[in-house]
């Protein structure tokens with residue numbers, strides 16, 4: 001079984017929140033499941049809960065509330081750090097409720113020796129390990145590291161919450177981790193727990209359904225753009241994407257729309273390489289676009305050296321819009337693809353690519369239904385198989401966009417019929433490229449479909465069916481806000 005990444009799980013959680021399913025509700029289900037598992041394992045005795053200050057600890061506070069209903073069970077809670085340091089509202093909420101429950105003992109631990117002194121580890125019949133979950137970052141720090149050693153040294157059976165504390169949910173190897181008898185992981189198997197070395201840290205893993213709405217996973221939502229809305233304060237120029245557009249020739253507006261959409265999405269540098277006849281026109285649309293004129297009035301073989309050099313200075317290439325379908329152009333497109341590491345192919349570019357895409361190239365294609373058929377696709381139901389077979393991430397545009405990387409399909413149902421106006425595809429390609437410059441293909445394609453659709457919906461509110469592609473670009477920043 002393949003596991004999911006922490007960022008994917010975060011996206012699902014945020015989509016739930018957006019749909020109205022609160023984190024607190026998920027936490028309640030998670031905690032109740034832990035209490036249930038504990039009661040399956042011990043009918044009476046002492047349970048020691050070792051809790052951290054994040055939501056992983058919050059799950060265990062819920063479990064404590066459920067457990068103390070049984071008079072045969074006593075619960076001691078060791079919180080690593082101080083109660084005032086509890087980092088999330090949900091966890092704080094559940095912690096506060098414990099004041100009204102029959103908790104045997106509670107201690108705030110700033111030095112591991114304090115935990116030793118309680119003798120709770122010696123007296124425990126079972127430990128609930130809720131120190132660290134998917135929120136772990138970097139190498140283990142103190143006090144947590146020593147507390148993990150104490151838990152392992154105690155030889156008391158351990159039920160781990162979501163992942164054994166200290167274990168890397170992404171599958172990397174950290175220096176130490178709780179060794180659990182069982183791990184209850186929420187909603188889906190986590191990538192790290194699915195890895196071969198997970199067995200060293202947990203004898204068993206159970207995936208617990210915590211009532212996530214299906215739509216939070218099936219449809220793209222606000223959670224799919226959350227990661228694109230924050231930036232480190234230490235950001236530097238270029239870090240948020242350098243994008244090269246290869247487009248234009250018969251058309252000059254298309255690559256300009258793509259460029260402006262990318263800039264509004266947050267790309268740092270956008271360069272357009274365009275045939276000589278349109279280069280100046282594209283530049284005249286906006287001083288924000290860097291334009292490089294190619295050798296003649298269509299993209300052709302002579303331009304490959306120039307383009308190869310430009311590709312080296314950019315994180316992602318977006319190719320196709322406005323290029324036309326001259327045979328020489330199609331042939332040149334096919335020769336440019338192998339020079340790219342990351343490439344988005346749209347519109348006329350789709351007629352120049354060879355499938356399947358070589359292993360070392362990451363490609364997103366953004367066809368509409370007709371272009372998808374021309375590529376050999378068989379309708380939206382085929383997005384997953386097509387993507388898998390051709391090593392390409394597909395963003396198949398339509399009333400609902402179907403997005404697939406060959407592993408899963410996501411559907412976007414933002415957008416409206418006003419968006420049938422020309423140029424909206426160029427905008428989508430620009431948003432896709434900007435996100436792809438800084439994120440994996442599937443995350444970029446899902447985020448782009450959502451942003452484009454919501455920007456279109458905002459434009460529709462203002463301009464109705466008369467909305468223009470440029471209006472959608474103007475709304476991108478509203479969506480990101």
Ligand SMILES: NC(=O)C1=CN([C@@H]2O[C@H](COP(=O)(O)OP(=O)(O)OC[C@H]3O[C@@H](n4cnc5c(N)ncnc54)[C@H](O)[C@@H]3O)[C@@H](O)[C@H]2O)[C@@H](O)CC1
Pocket residue numbers: 013022023024026027030052053054055056057058059087088131132133134135136137138139140141142144145161162163186210
């Ligand atoms: N809607 C949600 O987000 C849900 C989250 N759930 C739980 O929430 C967990 C994730 O919660 P959080 O994101 O709050 O994070 P965690 O509770 O996993 O831990 C975050 C905290 O751990 C500490 N920490 C991080 N790295 C450390 C290191 N290397 N050494 C020492 N201390 C370190 C920091 O104090 C940080 O605030 C999941 O594993 C799951 O148990 C569940 O409640 C289900 C719902």
Ligand SMILES: [K+]
Pocket residue numbers: 056129130131132133160161162163164165
């Ligand atoms: K844990």
